[in-house]
Amino acid sequence: MMHETKHLWEVDHPYYMNEGNYFEAGQHTRWLSWQDFEREFKDSDLDYNWFVRWDWLEGEDSGGGTYNGDDYYRHAVFMLQMIGQRKAYLCSHEIAVCRADEPTVRAFLQKRWEYMQQMWEPFARTVTEIKPE
Template sequence: MSRNLWEHDHPYYCAKGNYFASPDKGMHTKYDSWTAFHADWGDNDPDLNLVVRWDWERPDPADYKPYGEAVPPDTLAVYWVLQRKAILRSTECVVTEADEPAVREWLARRAQTIADVWSPFLAAAEGATA
């Protein structure tokens, strides 16, 4: 069985929003739940709205409990290139462990789109390691 999505630590990090747009331009949108996020972004065209990265962010309770603070919920950050308009943007939604199967299924469909973009190189890399 593969690891849970919150167990993946991607190299480096990605800034939320868009470096070239002021915060009031709406380049980072937050949602209170996976359901709310999916209502806005779930069925959009994956070619026009290319997911280039995702991070399931799980806060470390040790950073909050010594101060008597509540541990924030897990969030899913998704980083997009809206290709037709060359827009970089991000979204973030609260997620729970119960959301993982739906999140995993959605991300798998998005991964196929980016794999298709890189397929000439992926096929060459697979041949080189075989």
């Protein structure tokens, strides 16, 4: 069975996650571009910087305007929620993006997706071992 690959801006996750940290102010960072964000986090330690949610927001949801046909126009924001596992640190990032950023954003997410699967793999293995009665 083939699955059609959606663009990141076409994905609408159920519910949402608030920016920052409910218990501590100042835990939301805004970045002017994907390149600025990636310089800081591209090679960050996966154990210390566990990204748990992403949302690509365009149009009214982004506050950045409407897509005008120019893939290099930064009209959207990419939201990332992160847990610093070692210190139970919850924070979020809001990154100004354009559609041309999608390949590098996907590469960043792919590495984190593989890590998340590794974290949950022992559970997945036990689920497949359970046989219905």
